[in-house]
Amino acid sequence: MRSSRISPPLCPARLHTSPPNCAIYITNRVPGMVCLNSLRSLIPAAVRGLIRQNRIHVRNTSGMSAGYNQANVVILHKSLADDFEKFCQANSGPLPLLYRSGPGERKCPPLSGDSDIRTDCLLYRRYEDGVYAESLASLESYTEQLRDMVTFYLGCSFSFESAVEKLGVPVRNVEQERNVSMYKTAVRCYEVGKFSCNLVVTMRPIPQDKLEAAVIATHPMKKYHGAPVHIGSPDFLGIKDLQKADYGDVVEMRPGDVPVFWACGVTGVEAVVSCKSPLAFTHSPGCMFITDVKNEDAPDPCTEEGPIVVQISSDPLHYSLVSQRIAEKIRSLEEIVGIDPGNRGIKNLLIKDELLKCCLSLSHAKSVLITTGFPTHYQQVPPEETDGPPGAIAMAAMFQALGKKVAIVTDEHAIDMNRKIVEDAIAQGVLKTAVPLLSYKGETPNSALEFLCENGDPSAPRFDHLVAIERAGRASDGNYYNARKINIKHLVDPIDDLFVAAQTIPGISTTGIGDGGNELGTGKVKKAVKKYIRNGDTIACDVAADFTVIAGVSNWGGYAVSCALYLLNSCEIHERYLRKATGFPKLSERETWASSLPSIQKEEKLLAILVNHGIRSGVSGNLAMEVDGLPFYNAHSDMIKQLLEITV
Template sequence: MESSLEAFSGGEEMVCVQRLRSLAPAALRGLIRYNQIHMRNTSGMSAGYTQTNVVILHQSLADDFEKFCQANSGPLPLLYRSEPGEWKCPPLSKDSDIRTDCLQYRRYDNGAFAGSLSCLQDDSEQLKDMVTFYLGCSFSFESAVQKLGVPVRNVQQQSNVSMYKTAVPCSGVGSFSCNLVVTMRPVPQDKLETVVKATEPMKKYHGAPVHIGSPDFLGIKDLNKTDYGDPVQPHPEDVPVFWACGVTGVEAVISCKSPLAFTHSPGCMFVTDVRNEDITVSHAAEIPEVLQVSSRPLHYSIVSQLAAAKIRTLENVIGVDPGDRGIHHLLIKDELLKSSLSLSHAKSVLITTGFPTHFQHEPPEETDGPPGAIAMAAMLQALGKQVAIVTDERAIGLNKNILDNALEQGILKTPLPLLCYKEDDADSALTFLCENGNAGTPRFDHLVAVERAGRAADGNYYNARKINIKHLVDPIDNLFLAAQHIRGVTTTGIGDGGNELGMGKVKEAVKKHITNGDVIACDVGADFAIIAGVSNWGGYAVACALYILNTCEIHERYLRKAVGFPRSSERRIWESALPSIDKEEKLLNILVSHGVRSGKTGNLAMEVDGLAFYNTHTDMIQKLRDVTL
């Protein structure tokens, strides 16, 4: 050991970081033990070896803290729990002493920070009744991602990693109750999928990121103001990527207000003799995929390749063109997947439907639209989201009766609020969508239009035959236009002909390839445009995609930010919310009983868009269920 000290201490000069990268853990711990390293963190040291967070508590709290770790395994992957007074950790290191082998410690008295310490030897007597927890650390995966060409900015800048308290609550146990702490590493946009694939299998070191994109989603106001560690400077092409952090354990210690507790100082880890798991993507049971779901604010989501493939199959299934309208020209790949991912993250969703194509009848509505909207709403409700429907004021009575009947017959399990939109002034849309008309507090995260009449470039609303039906349509389009200027609100349009709300995203293709498209094309776009042979099928597909996403282990973990336990017990509830032949048959009967007609033919019969329910729509529903289940 003396030779190591001579070789690396350099007297009182700072030890070279690059030389510390290749130093064996035992030698590094020796330098730390004899106070020969004057660094502020262990990032990049003994590259390729596992580093751990450390929490030391009185033995009376140990069982509850272990349960707290199990309940929040993302931030607190437990690698070893010592016996009371055990200063070594045989599974992790051959020659170590937890009293001396961290760069710096923190002491907490009754939950209050009582100062930093370079060692704990003076507290040996009290430590005899205390238990040490060794928890996985994200420093352990840094060398693995560097090998794949992903720059680690905090290592490059020789700074501690950035750490932030979030607004995400952990699952509490006993006296332990705190919010999640995360680390942030800026990652080049073109390396996002690489870093996610590399870290997803590394559950001992926090696994995959819990958030990618704007810190707003985590309740973090300013990335330049860290709660622990240093601000790390991103490069222009970088995206903020957040991992669950073991410093959550420090916050847990503060919350329990133990008379005495110790932790490592954030960034000053215990370095073990255990080599990091040399995990490649091929070893992962499920391979993750990364997709951008919003640009305002920036937001990416994660899903397994298997789940993504299922949803892409759903998109292909509903993309058939039974009316030979030429809708394949309107298709944009992955719109169903991205829209469903965005909806999966949403807490509150507003759905609109209603296309009064039969202007000579009362009611003028068609059977395409409401079933797809209700199928989506049922799944969103099952997933615990707030859902409301907005429609034309003249059709409130009709839609109330339809929703009441759907509730009575078990198609819906929970009542759906029904709204109408009145435009009194230029701020009406903002007032409707946001609390007190404040764009910073939107009431809805996502707006969805399912077979909703959309405004054309001349300000009118047209059915497929170029007949103007503006007198029957309220300007709900303006909600979608206003949403473009409200940060955090995303929109989806579902259509089958190009004249539906949201199809403005593909209006040039509509004008070129759809009959009468130069006149009827909707001019109002949406963030995502889902094209289906019948719009109801698009609604069914979204409901199925939401089920697939929430039963996907990779996506589900990302949704809950790796805290708490999986919601697998709710799988049966979600499955019962899926569209089924029985439920859609009941709903179509309800529509017909209220005088709602088939879109293409005007028949008051069991058909949608001129296609018989039996053998056409029933086959489609079964295909979607087969792919999903």
């Protein structure tokens, strides 16, 4: 029988009092103790028996009884049990509920046959009024109080480690014989009653070439946190320093490793702190309850609904998740809009999966700045063309539906005209709410930084993503050219500077959408533009974007972005990743998102609005229902129909 409390001094084999962020400190190994290699192959009942006898010298249960599931433990007064259960249901990623005991129930029949919750965790914690009081080797001295308390058994990420290893993914914390690293995040959980806290995550370093295997292995294991909630820079979670774990140990990264974060059951510990119960118990982080349940949630790499991992940023490092099926749909959208109706050679500019990557990045963005406006008709008033504004407004409508902040920046001379277009679009049901219109003149060397960031501070960007669609782009000689090689610089404000500055501001991504290579953001493909596009040596845009989406007509690229964002947010795998597995799925909002997609009727109305304001077709110069010389019926209407058939 173990002592009910760990208090130094102890004999060499005993454990020392643990500080709040650690599991157990061990002095020396002594005869009779059992090492980790032996524990990996023991059945859970045998390990629990050794725990009761205090014969385990390791500091955590990671790797013990490999192939069997482990559980986090939270013990609360019965008066709080219903609310805590609802809290778990509302945040099932970090708190997947395996079993709720009755008041005073020591066993958990679905998970084990001979267990006793008072003795079978490697180490416990006691909390009084939400404050950590002490670490305990046993809860036997609290048997009387436990009669009115309910035990919650919650899924644990230690359960999926053997499944990950089977796919050839190293588990660094097991290799290094350390507790897993756990961090508090800035992500709020859904609140229920007195339970209000932020998400806690575990971090495991995963080799870059093994990321998809790790995701595939854990995705089906919903009872044990499922797929990761973030891959890449910890800054996105509000974690400042990976060398300062809030719980557990710091696990060393190897060259080529990427930090991968899973929702963690220690979120339950934070919930206990938040509710300020007079008395509560939890397991000590990393010292889990080992169940008799085998891990049989085998991954199926062949399923079309399986996840794929896509890198969307290198500085800061950021990956996203999406199902294979949705990724293929978005690739189909990219292929459809990539046709070349004017035989201009744009197929040579296409970069595979740019639409998927840019839309994944946009899906994570909270604030988006769009720019459009190509004054190709330099002898007309207004000089703008009908390609660009419809695609910009289609994207803005979807951003609004998804709850993102969106604004449009354009040339100062075009502000009043664009304001009237937006007002008419709202009146005719094309847009639901107004979009702020901005101008940028670039009058000082710091203008771009001050425009993009609060008080010019690069650590406080106002926008997460900049999108240029059919926006005149600056060539290598500093001029702006239309397709006929006419310099239109006198009509173009230096909005390119914002894209150049964004490359130096971590956290801002950029996308350029174009159909000829002289548009802002297409500098990424300028070599191909110079080689394959007529007048390419002169007109090629020199300013690159992170992502370049090429379409036969730029508006089509905007429509495709809107459709792809609808698909991504309707994808259960991606939607869960966006909300970090906290709160409830937002898939019920699909109807609102669908109503914000482009449609033949809406785009016809918008084109009529543009014509009414004197805006002409880009190729022909006609003041007619056409874009780039193509009639709305049946060229553009058929394109919209094809995109919607794939999307909805």
